[in-house]
Amino acid sequence: MNDLEKYQVAFRIATVPMLLVSQAGEIILANDLLLKLFGYASEELIGSSVERLVPGAARQQHPEFRSAYFRVPAKRNMGDGRELSGITRSGQEIPLELGLERVLVDGQAHALVLAVDIRKRKQQQWRISLVMDAATTAMIMVGQRGLIKFANKAAATLFGYEESELLGEVVERLVPADVKKIHSVYRHSYSTSLEPRPIAPGPDLYGLHRNGDLIPVEIRLTPVETPDGRMVVCTIIDLRDRMAAERALASKNRQLAELNRELTDFAYSASHDLKAPLATIIGLLNLIQEELEDGDLQSAVAHVAKTLTIGVRSANKIESLLQIAQVSSEPVPVEVFNLESVIAEIWQDLAGALEPQINLVLSLKHREPLALELKTLKVILENLVSNAVRYRDSSKAENFIGISSKQCGSQISIAVSDNGIGIPADKQKYVFDRSIPIDERSGSGLGLVLVKKHIDRLGGSISFTSSDAGGTQFVVSLPLVESRSCEDKA
């Protein structure tokens, strides 16, 4: 039995499709499995060129590869790392895994070719990658030496790459510069681990985006055994949305806490401020009732007057409280106006009729006109000026109230100062507190509370200096509204 006959026997019993090809590329033998795979009859294929089985794109180069193989023969898988396919009689391409062995047949070098149909495997792989790409969670499979063996679409998108760009890259490419070194150390130590585990759970884990951005992530590692050895599947969760949501939630919580505090304050305030005058009124009405029963009309009339005064005062106070409550609920239009004329108007209303007169000293250094919530600014100025008027020091020969302004960029700062009695040192910390009037001269005690709330809403600030010796200065800073009409006129 010569060599060829031996191969013929072997080919009959082989369980994989096999070919024997001469150095010239002639098909010498093909077993039934191979003929069936490619759809040929034996007599059609035997004697023809092996290139007949190579699909179009690779067919031209194939003879070159073939002769190179015979020059440096080695047992190897053909096209290692590349997609290989054959073409059937009917023109269908099928993915193949090919094994090559150089053999001598009757003294002549031949190539023994094993061709395994990997359509099913490919299909399975394709399905898996479809599933992986459909997954919204980024997944990367890392092999030995930290090389990326697989990255799904979500992973590529997360880091700003194409999937194909990541394949074969070192995984440290996705790690921020400051931890690249330590990462490779950790990777080595983890490569011997068997347990799935998260990477350094905590707030400071970041991935490196192609554009240099750091992405907060959570990563879970799962070791897997593959035919190509141990690999690690990294599941990477993008925390940006979660962190943004957490921030939004925290901010909402603060808002709610603030609202809750206001509500508690309101309940307490209602219990004191709102109920107090009613209790007084009830007391007085009881008295009046008794006096009317006793026929003491004179006392009754006096007490009715007293009751009225308290009623009016209390209604005013509730009005002030409502104004405070409405500060953040109603939008106030921004208007363009001249501050100087607004001050003149307020002054006329609050101090115009006073005897002896109070001197108004103006020193306005801002650029007119201003673009601001005019109504709000009026509330602020009216309160500051009326306080200055109310707490003037009558023992002084002359009373003055100074209003000055200056503009720094997009901020206007307005100061209202006086030579009044000043705010006692021990009362100063209560100035912006709700419902702690300073003394009998105080109105509702809510004016500055309202002022502060408005200023806070506008993103401005208010501060004051005052002393027992006399003289108080309030300084209000407010951001100006960008206004074209303001610029035009300026």
Next chain:
Amino acid sequence: MSTVVIVVDDEEADRYLVRRRLLKAGGFADIREATSGDELLQEYFPDARAMVEPATSVLMLMDVNMHGRDGFETIEEIQRRMDGYQNPPKVAVIVYSSSGHTIDRAKADRIHLVKGYITKPLETAHISLVRQVCELITG
């Protein structure tokens, strides 16, 4: 020995109402007024000295929400000053507030000097409590 009743309230009408009610009910010979906690302290509990009228017993009807030092702060200060006195007067406080808020009631309960809590306005029904506390001090 009679008890001095001091109405501590920054609302004039409320002081007046208490005075009227007590006078009408009878048995309260000496009713005085203070318009704030500070005024009360200055007049009746001068710091580090014996009380001006050491033999007297004092009942205070104390408003809570007042300008300056509030009622509770005032009571604390009275206690502090009396601790320094050689011969402290017999003192009791009835909290007299428009607020029936639990925060205020709980606060009042914790203070030793406070012997009663009346929600404004003072009515005839409250007079007996005021008398009881008076008797308690005079013993």
